[in-house]
Amino acid sequence: MNRPYNFSAGPAAIPEEVLQQAAAEMLDWRGSGMGVMEMSHRGKEFIAIYEQAESDLRELLAVPPEFKILFMQGGGLAQNAIVPLNLSRAATVDFVVTGGWSQKSRKEALKYAAEVRTAASGEDSQFTTLPDPAGWQLSRGASYVHICSNETIHGVEFHELPDLKALGSDAPLVIDFSSHVASRPVDWSRVGLAFGGAQKNIGPAGLTIVIVRDELLGHALPACPSAFDYRVVADHQSMYNTPPTWGIYMAGLTFQWLKRQTEGQGAGTVTGIAAMEQRNIAKARLLYDFIDQSAFYVNKVVPHCRSRMNIPFFLADESRNDAFLAGAKARGLLQLKGHKSVGGMRASIYNAMPLAGVQALVAYMQDFERTAA
Ligand code: PMP
Numbered sequence: 001m002n003r004p005y006n007f008s009a010g011p012a013a014i015p016e017e018v019l020q021q022a023a024a025e026m027l028d029w030r031g032s033g034m035g036v037m038e039m040s041h042r043g044k045e046f047i048a049i050y051e052q053a054e055s056d057l058r059e060l061l062a063v064p065p066e067f068k069i070l071f072m073q074g075g076g077l078a079q080n081a082i083v084p085l086n087l088s089r090a091a092t093v094d095f096v097v098t099g100g101w102s103q104k105s106r107k108e109a110l111k112y113a114a115e116v117r118t119a120a121s122g123e124d125s126q127f128t129t130l131p132d133p134a135g136w137q138l139s140r141g142a143s144y145v146h147i148c149s150n151e152t153i154h155g156v157e158f159h160e161l162p163d164l165k166a167l168g169s170d171a172p173l174v175i176d177f178s179s180h181v182a183s184r185p186v187d188w189s190r191v192g193l194a195f196g197g198a199q200k201n202i203g204p205a206g207l208t209i210v211i212v213r214d215e216l217l218g219h220a221l222p223a224c225p226s227a228f229d230y231r232v233v234a235d236h237q238s239m240y241n242t243p244p245t246w247g248i249y250m251a252g253l254t255f256q257w258l259k260r261q262t263e264g265q266g267a268g269t270v271t272g273i274a275a276m277e278q279r280n281i282a283k284a285r286l287l288y289d290f291i292d293q294s295a296f297y298v299n300k301v302v303p304h305c306r307s308r309m310n311i312p313f314f315l316a317d318e319s320r321n322d323a324f325l326a327g328a329k330a331r332g333l334l335q336l337k338g339h340k341s342v343g344g345m346r347a348s349i350y351n352a353m354p355l356a357g358v359q360a361l362v363a364y365m366q367d368f369e370r371t372a373a
Contacts, residue, residue, distance in 0.1 A: 004332035005357035009152055009310060009339070009348040010179065010200035018203075018253045036249040041242055049245075050238070053252030060258055060272050063211055064188050070210040070230065071238040071248050076101070076178045078228070079195040079208060080108035083174055085224040087144050087193065087216055088113035094142045094171065097121040098130055099151030100341060101176060109146070112221065119145065127154040129302045133162040142171040144192060150180035150307050152200075153339040155299070155346070157307040161190045172216060180309045181209065182258060183351055184277040192216055198247055200309075201350045203254050207247030258351070276351050283349050283358045284308040290362045296369040314344035317372070321345070324368055331364050333357075 006013040029036050032045050039046045054069050063069060074082070083105075084093060092115040095106040099122070109116050117139050120131035138145060145164060150157040157180060164173050172192020181196040193212040199205035210230065217231040226232050227241045263275035270278065288306060291297045291313050299306070299313045315324060324345065328336050338344040349358055 002332070004334050005353065005360055006334045007347045007349065007353070007357075007361070008335035009346060010197070011205050012200045012348055012350050013352040014203065014250070015254065015257050015352045018250065018257050021253055022250060037246050039245065041239055041245050046245055049249050049252055050243075053248050053255060056252065056255035056259060057209070060182065060255055061186055061211070062188070063186075066214050067188065067211050068214060068217070068230075068234040070212065070233045071243050071251075072208045072210055072228075072233060073206065073244050074228075075197040075199075075205070075208055076176060076195065077104070077108070079176070079210065080105045081112060082224075082228045082230075083144075083146070083193065083195065084109040084112035085228060086220045086230050087172070087174065088221070089143045089219050090114045090221065091143045092117060092139045092141065094119040094136075094139050094145040096131065096136060096145065096147045097123060098148060098156055099127040099154035100339075101151055101153065101178070102146065102148040105146055105148065105176060113143070117142075122156070126300070127151065127156060128300045128305075130156055130158060130305045133167055136162075136167060138164070138167060138169040138171070142169065144172045144174045145169065146174045146176070148176040148178075150177065150309055152179040152307075152310050152348075153312075153342060153346075155301050155307040155310045155312040156305045157309070159304070161187050163190055172213065179348075179350075180307070182273060182276065183280050183309055185273055198251055200348070201352075203250035204247050206244040207251055209251075279355065280308045280349070280351070283353065283355055284311065286355070286358050286362060287311050287347060287349070290365065294365075294369060296372070297365060309350055310346060310348050312338055312342060312344060312346045314338075318344070320372060323372075327368055328361075328364055331360070333361055333364055336361075 026035055093113040094117050096119050097103050119138050120136040122129055122131050173190055175194045177194050178196035179200050182201045195210045198207040212230055217234055220229040232240050259272050261275045262271045263278045291299045296316055297313050325337055336345050338346040
């Protein structure tokens with residue numbers, strides 16, 4: 001039986017192969033007599049799961065040795081506090097506000113950083129475009145610069161990370177990559193720290209991934225809880241407290257799935273994240289091209305800032321929203337309702353969404369437009 005296509009922004013669809021493997025191993029992980037949820041995090045079975053997941057993620061994202069990979073809890077919103085607690089050094093921090101998530105991050109940092117400045121904002125455009133880095137007002141001596149590299153609600157994405165050095169800043173760049181982690185390669189030379197919840201592209205909610213440059217460890221404010229001090233977490237291989245073991249296991253299965261993905265043939269064959277990036281570009285193009293040629297649907301984001309993961313769109317006649325969603329559900333196209341703060345629709349097409357799912361959505365949108373005419 002084919003499962004419906006699930007367009008949820010997160011918690012989001014997980015590759016079916018991953019779910020099946022987890023189901024098969026649920027009662028007895030590889031002859032251990034235990035399910036993964038029942039294992040001590042310090043036992044050799046779980047340590048093997050953790051080490052494999054960590055090394056697969058490092059390989060997939062080409063994370064350089066001078067970065068630590070931390071498996072934490074608390075999601076993206078907890079990182080909004082944990083990052084300034086660790087990195088602000090009681091000084092100024094800069095924010096580039098490009099949508100709902102960076103807005104939230106900025107607000108939370110006000111509690112912990114001595115000064116929070118907005119270096120640039122896309123608010124005047126209702127977050128339909130990204131402010132050009134050349135015009136950012138970066139503070140001298142800032143402890144870090146925060147961006148959300150993919151805004152899940154507003155559907156804007158930095159297709160290239162800003163080069164802060166070229167903009168005259170020595171501050172480390174912090175990226176919230178919650179909603180596009182593992183969808184494309186990362187230029188680590190431009191990054192100080194990246195964080196993201198797992199529940200979109202990596203696995204179940206409950207696991208948060210932090211990838212941080214060694215030199216940024218060890219500067220936490222005195223009030224920082226030990227379990228959230230990156231230095232403490234890193235020194236204990238993410239096991240200072242009990243880590244989200246099930247989330248790490250599921251993420252590990254997803255990393256193995258990602259490693260098996262290939263695209264193209266012969267000399268042009270790519271694997272892993274590069275394969276996913278090609279697929280994600282093709283999926284997003286299909287949907288945006290369809291929306292752009294239609295007068296019935298609209299996406300308001302300027303083309304070069306459009307997210308490849310989260311595609312918000314509106315019906316020209318919003319009185320048909322409920323009918324659109326009901327018809328979609330009847331065709332096995334789930335969770336297309338837009339975020340409450342912007343309304344309309346949103347199709348989240350993370351790694352686990354196959355091209356066939358986007359084709360099915362476009363076919364439905366065509367049919368709905370025709371019958372509504
Ligand atoms: N940042 C981004 C870009 C997000 O999309 C989300 C969740 N949708 C968050 C942060 C918040 O993450 P969490 O709910 O895991 O705290």
